[in-house]
Amino acid sequence: xxxxxxxxxxxxxxxxxxxxxxxxxxxxxxxxxxxxxxxxxxxxxxxxxxxxxxxxxxxxxxxxxxxxxxxxxxxxxxxxxxxxxxxxxxxxxxxxxxxxxxxxxxxxxxxxxxxxxxxxxxxxxxxxxxxxxxxxxxxxxxxxxxxxxxxxxxxxxxxxxxxxxxxxxxxxxxxxxxxxxxxxxxxxxxxxxxxxxxxxxxxxxxxxxxxxxxxxxxxxxxxxxxxxxxxxxxxxxxxxxxxxxxxxxxxxxxxxxxxxxxxxxxxxxxxxxxxxxxxxxxxxxxxxxxxxxxxxxxxxxxxxxxxxxxxxxxxxxxxxxxxxxxxxxxxxxxxxxxxxxxxxxxxxxxxxxxxxxxxxxxxxxxxxxxxxxxxxxxxxxxxxxxxxxxxxxxxxxxxxxxxxxxxxxxxxxxxxxxxxxxxxxxxxxxxxxxxxxxxxxxxxxxxxxxxxxxxxxxxxxxxxxxxxxxxxxxxxxxxxxxxxxxxxxxxxxxxxxxxxxxxxxxxxxxxxxxxxxxxxxxxxxxxxxxxxxxxxxxxxxxxxxxxxxxxxxxxxxxxxxxxxxxxxxxxxxxxxxxxxxxxxxxxxxxxxxxxxxxxxxxxxxxxxxxx
Amino acid sequence: xxxxxxxxxxxxxxxxxxxxxxxxxxxxxxxxxxxxxxxxxxxxxxxxxxxxxxxxxxxxxxxxxxxxxxxxxxxxxxxxxxxxxxxxxxxxxxxxxxxxxxxxxxxxxxxxxxxxxxxxxxxxxxxxxxxxxxxxxxxxxxxxxxxxxxxxxxxxxxxxxxxxxxxxxxxxxxxxxxxxxxxxxxxxxxxxxxxxxxxxxxxxxxxxxxxxxxxxxxxxxxxxxxxxxxxxxxxxxxxxxxxxxxxxxxxxxxxxxxxxxxxxxxxxxxxxxxxxxxxxxxxxxxxxxxxxxxxxxxxxxxxxxxxxxxxxxxxxxxxxxxxxxxxxxxxxxxxxxxxxxxxxxxxxxxxxxxxxxxxxxxxxxxxxxxxxxx
Numbered sequence: 005x006x007x008x009x010x011x012x013x014x015x016x017x018x019x020x021x022x023x024x025x026x027x028x029x030x031x032x033x034x035x036x037x038x039x040x041x042x043x044x045x046x047x048x049x050x051x052x053x054x055x056x057x058x059x060x061x062x063x064x065x066x067x068x069x070x071x072x073x074x075x076x077x078x079x080x081x082x083x084x085x086x087x088x089x090x091x092x093x094x095x096x097x098x099x100x101x102x103x104x105x106x107x108x109x110x111x112x113x114x115x116x117x118x119x120x121x122x123x124x125x126x127x128x129x130x131x132x133x134x135x136x137x138x139x140x141x142x143x144x145x146x147x148x149x150x151x152x153x154x155x156x157x158x159x160x161x162x163x164x165x166x167x168x169x170x171x172x173x174x175x176x177x178x179x180x181x182x183x184x185x186x187x188x189x190x191x192x193x194x195x196x197x198x199x200x201x202x203x204x205x206x207x208x209x210x211x212x213x214x215x216x217x218x219x220x221x222x223x224x225x226x227x228x229x230x231x232x233x234x235x236x237x238x239x240x241x242x243x244x245x246x247x248x249x250x251x252x253x254x255x256x257x258x259x260x261x262x263x264x265x266x267x268x269x270x271x272x273x274x275x276x277x278x279x280x281x282x283x284x285x286x287x288x289x290x291x292x293x294x295x296x297x298x299x300x301x302x303x304x305x306x307x308x309x310x311x312x313x314x315x316x317x318x319x320x321x322x323x324x325x326x327x328x329x330x331x332x333x334x335x336x337x338x339x340x341x342x343x344x345x346x347x348x349x350x351x352x353x354x355x356x357x358x359x360x361x362x363x364x365x366x367x368x369x370x371x372x373x374x375x376x377x378x379x380x381x382x383x384x385x386x387x388x389x390x391x392x393x394x395x396x397x398x399x400x401x402x403x404x405x406x407x408x409x410x411x412x413x414x415x416x417x418x419x420x421x422x423x424x425x426x427x428x429x430x431x432x433x434x435x436x437x438x439x440x441x442x443x444x445x446x447x448x449x450x451x452x453x454x455x456x457x458x459x460x461x462x463x464x465x466x467x468x469x470x471x472x473x474x475x476x477x478x479x480x481x482x483x484x485x486x487x488x489x490x491x492x493x494x495x496x497x498x499x500x501x502x503x504x505x506x507x508x509x510x511x512x513x514x515x516x517x518x519x520x521x522x523x524x525x526x527x528x529x530x531x532x533x534x535x536x537x538x539x540x541x542x543x544x545x546x547x548x549x550x551x552x553x554x555x556x557x558x559x560x561x562x563x564x565x566x567x568x569x570x571x572x573x574x575x576x577x578x579x580x581x582x583x584x585x586x587x588x589x590x591x592x593x594x595x596x597x598x599x600x601x602x603x604x605x606x607x608x609x610x611x612x613x614x615x
Numbered sequence: 616x617x618x619x620x621x622x623x624x625x626x627x628x629x630x631x632x633x634x635x636x637x638x639x640x641x642x643x644x645x646x647x648x649x650x651x652x653x654x655x656x657x658x659x660x661x662x663x664x665x666x667x668x669x670x671x672x673x674x675x676x677x678x679x680x681x682x683x684x685x686x687x688x689x690x691x692x693x694x695x696x697x698x699x700x701x702x703x704x705x706x707x708x709x710x711x712x713x714x715x716x717x718x719x720x721x722x723x724x725x726x727x728x729x730x731x732x733x734x735x736x737x738x739x740x741x742x743x744x745x746x747x748x749x750x751x752x753x754x755x756x757x758x759x760x761x762x763x764x765x766x767x768x769x770x771x772x773x774x775x776x777x778x779x780x781x782x783x784x785x786x787x788x789x790x791x792x793x794x795x796x797x798x799x800x801x802x803x804x805x806x807x808x809x810x811x812x813x814x815x816x817x818x819x820x821x822x823x824x825x826x827x828x829x830x831x832x833x834x835x836x837x838x839x840x841x842x843x844x845x846x847x848x849x850x851x852x853x854x855x856x857x858x859x860x861x862x863x864x865x866x867x868x869x870x871x872x873x874x875x876x877x878x879x880x881x882x883x884x885x886x887x888x889x890x891x892x893x894x895x896x897x898x899x900x901x902x903x904x905x906x907x908x909x910x911x912x913x914x915x916x917x918x919x920x921x922x923x924x925x926x927x928x929x930x931x932x933x934x935x936x937x938x939x940x941x942x943x944x945x946x947x948x949x950x951x952x953x954x955x956x957x958x959x960x961x962x963x964x965x966x967x968x969x970x971x972x973x974x975x976x977x978x979x980x981x982x983x984x985x986x987x988x989x
Contacts, residue, residue, distance in 0.1 A: 149669040176680070180730045187667045187724060187734050191640065213729055302851075321851055326898055330850025354838035355869040356938060361852050362774045362868060362898060366937040366982045367963065373938055374959040441960035609960060 017480050019090050019097045021072065021080060022472035023065050024275055025052055025104040025264075027302050028325065028364060030061075032068035033472050034076060034097075035487055042486035047467060048072040053260075060260035062267065065102065086267055101479065102268050103471040104261075105275035105300075110135040110250055111193065113161040115185070116142045117168035117177040121399075122206070125231045126167040128315065128395065129205070129239040133246035134274030135163075136303065136320045141184075143168075143177045149184060156188035163249055164190065164200065164222075165242060166214070169207030171232045178206045182217040189221065192253075199223040201249040205230045205242040223253060237399060250274060270479045276305045276318060278474025282488070283307040283431065284314050285477060292428040295392075295454070297385060298470070299434035301325035301364055304384055306392035310421045315396035319388040324381060324436050325364030332357050335383035342587045343379035343452065345598040346372060371608060374441070378449055381436045385453035393420045424457040425558050431493075433465035443573045444536070444605055447496040455583055457503050458558035459547075459567050462496040462574075495541050497572030501579040504555035505586065508532035512580040513551040520544060532597070533580035536605040539571030547576070577605065623934070623984035624771040624866075624904060626878050629911065632767060633753065637760040638744055639663075644761060650752045652763060654781045654891045654910075657743040658752070659760045665737030668719055672702050673731020675715050680731030687733075693723045701733060747779050748891045749910040768885055768909040770866070770878055772832070775894030775905030776845070776854045777862030780808075782829035784890045784909065786883050788812040792873035795833055797822040804828050808890050808907070810882045814871040815863075820844055824860040830892045832882065832907060834867040834874040835942075841869075855895030855903075862894040864905040867934075872942035875934065877986060885909045927985060933968060937982040944986070945970040 020035040020042075030053075034046040048071025053064035066081060073080050079095045080087060087096035112135040116123030119142035130137050138159055141152055164185065168178035185202070192200045202222040204214050211226050218224050225248075228241040251271055265272060273281075276298070283296040287309035296307040304322040308315050321330040332340060337350060356376065360366065368374040397420050430450050432438075437446045446464045456462075469492050477484035502513050510531045517525045520543045529535065529549075539545050550564040551557050557565040569576055581601070588594045602608055642661025652658055672687075673680040686702045689695055695717040703714045717735060724734040750765030785807045787799040795811025800822045809823065811833035817840040823831055842848050844859050866874050890909045897903040927933075931947045949967035955977065956962050963979045970976070 150667055153667045153669075176730050179727070180732060183725065183727055183730060183732060183734065184669070187669075187736075189664065327851055329848070329852070333848035333850045351837055351839060358838045358841075358849075358869040359937070359941065362896075363936045363984070364898060367961065367979055368959050369937055369979055369982060370939055370958050439961070609958075 017098045017483060019078075020476065020480075020483065021069060021086065021097045021100050022469075022476060023068055023100075023102045024278075024468075024471040025061055025064065025102060026275065026300065027105060028052060030064040030068045031468065031472075032065070032072050033469050034072050034078070035476070035483060037483075041490065042483040044467075044469060044487050044491040046072045046076040047469075048075065060263070061104070062260045062263045065264065065267070088269065099269040099479070100267055101270045101472070101475050102264060103273045103275045103278040103475050104264075110163070110246075110274050111138050111161050112136070112163045112165060112246070113139050113141065113156065113159055113190075114165045115167065115181050116140070117144075117181070117206075118142060119145050121234070122167045122169065122231050124395070124397075125237050125239070125399075126165050126205070126242075128237070129167075129230050129242040130165050130246065131316050131318060131395070132239060132280065132314070133243040133250075134277030134280065134316075135246065136318050138320075141181065143181065153184050153188045156185055156190050160191060160193040161200070162193055163246065163253070164202045165246065166202065166204045167206045167230050167242075169210065169229075169231075170234055171208045171229050173207055173209075175207055175210040175213060178210045179213045179217070182210075182214045186217050186221050198253065201225065201253045203227060203242060203245050203249065205245075208232075223249075225249065235399065247271075247273075247277070270475060273471075273475045273478070275471045276316065278471040279305065279433065280307055280314070280316050281474040281477055282470045282484075284309060286429070286431065286493075287312075287314075290429075293423075293426050294429040294431060295389070295422070295427060296431040297388065297433065297437075297450075299324060299381060299384060299388075299432075299436055301435070302327050304388035304434075306388050308392060308396050308422055310396075310423065310426065313396075313421055315392070315421065317388070317392040317395050319384075319391050322384045322388050322391075324377065324384065324434075325360060327361075327384075328364075328380060329357055329361040331380050331384045331387070334387055335380075340379050340383050342594060343382050343598070344376060345595055345602055346375070347591055347595060348372075348376075375608065377436065378440075378445060382449055382453045385450065389422075389454055393422045396421045424455070424460075427456060427460055429461045429463065430454060430456065431463050431465070433468060433470050435468065438465050438468045442607070443494065443496055444607055447499070447574045447577065448602075448605065448607055451499050451501070451577070451579060452585070455585055456499055456501055457583060458565075459498060459500050459569060461498050461570050461572075463572070464494050464496055466492055466494045495570065495572035497539060497574040497576055498569040499577045499579055500547060500549065500557075500567075500569070501581075501583060502529070502549065502551050502555045502557050503583045504551070504561075505582040505584075506531040506552070506555075511552050512555055512582075513549045513557070515550070515578065516548045517576070518546040529578050529580040531580055531582055532600075533578070534601045534604045535578040535580070536575055537578075538575040539569070540575075541572050543571040544568050545571065545576060623986060624773060626770050626875070626881060626986060628768050628881055628884070630767065630769050631764060632748075632769060632908065633762050633764050634748055634750075635756075635760065635762050636744055636747060637756065638742070638758075641758040642742070642744075644755050644757065644759075646752050646755075646761060648752050648755055652746040652750065652752060654746050654749050654889075656746045658746050658763070659744040661742045661744070662739035663742050665721055665739050666719075667724065668721075668735045668737075670701070670715065670718070670733050670735065671731055672715055672733050676702060676704050676713055678704070678731075681728045683731050683733075684726065684728060687726065689717075689723050691723050691726050694721075695723060695735065696720050701735075745779075747781075747893075748908050749889070765908065766911050768881060768911060770832075770881060770907040772864035772866050772896075772905040772907070773868055774852065774854075775862065775864040775896050776841075776857040777830075777859060777894035778855050778857075779891065779893045779895075780829045780862050781889060781891040782807045784808050784810065784882060784885055784888050784907075786810050786886045791834065791876055791879035794871065795819050795831070800826055800828065802826055808832065808892055810879075810886075811874075812879070813873040816840065817843055828861050830862040830864065830894075832864045832866065832892070835865055835870045835872040836863075838869050852896050852898040854897075855893065857894070862892055864892060864894055864907065867942055868936070870941070875944055875986065877932075882907070927966065927980065927983075932986045933983040934986055935968065935976075935978055935982060936984050937979075940976055940978070943968075943970060945976075947983075948975060 018037040050067030090096040114126035123142040548566040721737040754762035793812035794814040805827040808830040815833040945968040948969035954962040
């Protein structure tokens with residue numbers, strides 16, 4: 005067992021075993037120092053064991069590590085214990101670390117006074133800390149007081165975050181909310197015997213009153229106001245408290261977590277928080293605007309960094325197995341069908357989706373099943389980004405200094421920070437993207453779902469190890485960076501997508517590509533075209549595009565753009581399908597157009613389904 | 616990679632199960648260890664706190680919040696009857712008098728001089744927790760509930776809706792591949808658990824509701840019929856609280872799928888017996904599946920028989936759980952160790968399944984389910 009102080013490894017780290025305890029499976033990876041650099045060498049997985057009959061998360065962890073033992077020939081386990089530090093070249097590991105989203109992750113309820121001001125700030129604080137927000141209560145949320153109390157009582161969160169009011173402002177509303185919470189006597193999800201952790205991060209003036217009302221009824225922690233003044237958010241203190249309480253209270257109650265915490269040589273992180281660390285690091289290191297996505301079985305997490313501002317959202321019921329049926333419910337059948345390159349009757353498709361929901365671990369065996377899953381994933385990704393855009397905004401309710409030019413723009417406060425034209429990189433992670441049989445499939449799924457504008461680079465997590473590397477980066481940044489660069493991040497290539505629409509076959513843009521070997525390609529991109537040019541990882545090409553009069557590549561309608569673009573395992577994709585994407589309404593025509601696109605880039609093996 | 620094995624659904628004629636019966640909040644346990652209990656017998660009781668009604672007295676009286684105590688007739692903790700006066704002002708002219716009356720019968724929970732608000736609470740509601748299965752109490756969880764042990768036949772379904780119920784088990788069809796038509800549902804099936812075969816059409820659901828059957832157990836249904844039954848599209852498989860008139864359990868999945876022969880035979884053998892069923896389904900790690908429990912008479916062993924399996928073995932009976940052969944049942948005939956490329960181009964671990972007609976198919980290992988139980 006690891007005995008060193010968390011976060012400060014006592015011995016040099018040469019061999020690391022890391023796990024991510026997900027809602028379905030626990031994924032373990034082995035990282036070893038080879039020469040001067042760290043590499044991910046082996047991987048194992050086993051079903052997560054949070055609930056009956058095992059009710060001990062460490063059982064799944066040990067099973068996943070046992071797989072690594074089998075594959076690597078390294079002895080890591082001594083009975084139920086992980087051997088640390090390494091005893092010799094084939095025995096033990098130097099540290100064991102883990103992330104967790106098992107048992108439904110960290111579920112929080114947040115409160116504010118004004119829904120789209122302190123309510124949203126509280127929501128952002130909780131989401132940034134890796135939580136799923138199950139409800140946002142606010143004085144002006146339209147619910148009657150007794151409805152709020154009933155709601156607090158019936159939801160069983162792991163934790164509540166209370167905010168409201170600027171420092172020195174009125175205390176009435178925030179005290180009123182405290183009274184409602186006290187009246188509801190909320191109980192935590194796990195364990196009937198401990199008090200519910202509650203963080204107060206609202207108006208400083210109300211701290212005493214809140215303490216009087218809730219001090220006895222909850223495990224109250226008071227921290228700095230998340231909105232000390234209207235114009236500024238201060239989310240870090242509340243986020244840090246959420247992490248502390250997650251470890252101290254919530255994790256202690258979940259089955260087997262006490263043991264897991266003892267086993268680990270660093271604090272356990274919520275999975276999304278760990279992935280968030282990685283996304284922020286990439287953006288900072290390379291000075292990029294990025295969108296990251298982790299599409300799982302139950303949820304889809306979206307991360308963004310624009311102009312240095314980090315945001316994260318979780319779409320709790322958009323996922324590819326447990327929540328697959330909810331993607332159908334939210335997107336609607338027509339939106340899913342528009343991506344399916346064959347015809348299928350509604351009843352069959354609905355039954356298939358429900359069968360995946362009730363047997364979530366199954367995988368597509370035939371090509372048409374794979375294409376259906378890829379169609380659903382496009383919609384899950386699209387909906388999750390819409391959700392993200394609505395929350396990743398500037399502060400609302402803030403007075404803005406206006407110049408004369410702003411008068412004509414009619415911009416309001418709280419505009420989304422996501423600007424697809426300024427987006428440099430899309431990073432995809434999660435089973436459907438990481439394990440797609442062809443990497444081009446991951447690229448096209450993300451391009452179709454996000455409809456990037458202008459020039460955008462895309463990448464994917466090779467085998468889903470970002471959570472592991474996120475937690476590793478908190479104790480050894482070099483090890484995390486080495487593995488991230490060499491084994492985790494797979495650059496797919498660049499997509500160039502002109503903005504505008506036209507009839508199929510009409511001129512969209514003329515282009516010239518100067519490849520690194522000196523070869524030059526000059527051609528015309530027509531509306532409806534999708535073209536792919538190989539351009540290896542690490543190589544760059546110079547692309548000049550001269551768009552048609554009404555078409556824009558970011559510099560204005562009809563203005564030519566020259567850009568140096570990066571290659572990847574897929575290459576350079578020119579997307580002349582127009583923005584926003586449009587589909588024929590006729591079923592046969594839709595199938596024909598999808599087949600044309602898919603064949604143009606070699607998306608699927610040919611010969612099946614007419615593709 | 617034996618560790619990646621996930622067990623399938625249990626269908627067994629004889630097993631000992633334990634069911635924890637836990638109150639949603641602390642209360643009183645009504646039985647003791649060793650007691651025999653019936654499925655419909657209360658085993659624990661709790662008082663659910665009554666609904667809370669906030670009243671802003673300061674606003675209604677037109678006074679500052681910190682002044683409201685001067686106007687209160689009732690104080691915190693006092694009992695109140697509906698229309699009792701809670702507070703009143705004392706104007707110079709009595710026609711200007713304002714009286715605030717209680718909208719409910721209950722108690723004054725709290726009075727706030729910060730917000731000017733009074734919280735009233737209705738009397739608690741008594742909640743009785745039933746035994747759910749016939750069996751013996753083997754453990755008491757003080758103030759929380761009990762664990763009941765039961766010797767029984769057990770069938771786990773794949774998906775269900777509706778809560779716990781019980782009734783006599785009755786076979787409505789003669790074969791597992793026969794659909795349950797409205798004509799199969801007879802008036803004397805009221806309050807019973809009706810077993811169908813391969814499929815439950817929408818018109819049979821209507822008939823079942825009319826007759827008042829307690830539960831339906833069938834191979835499959837169409838998703839569109841489920842949507843019509845619930846009135847919404849079920850997004851996530853967390854069920855058990857639906858109230859559609861009966862509890863529904865699917866043994867195979869969505870579509871027309873014959874009930875596994877073993878399941879059908881076991882249920883047939885117990886026709887006429889009393890069964891407890893629950894449609895509650897939660898498909899997350901560790902999953903809760905719907906279940907049909909048929910208590911058996913006899914001595915209980917007191918030991919729980921957990922299936923201890925090392926993994927999938929040659930000869931195991933399996934059900935294919937993904938298209939294109941969804942619902943077919945066969946036996947494992949080979950377990951090749953190497954990764955195999957399937958038509959999607961994914962390289963996965965596979966196994967070979969031999970069907971009763973001698974045909975053999977190669978299937979990804981994650982796409983089969985071992986039929987558990989002996």
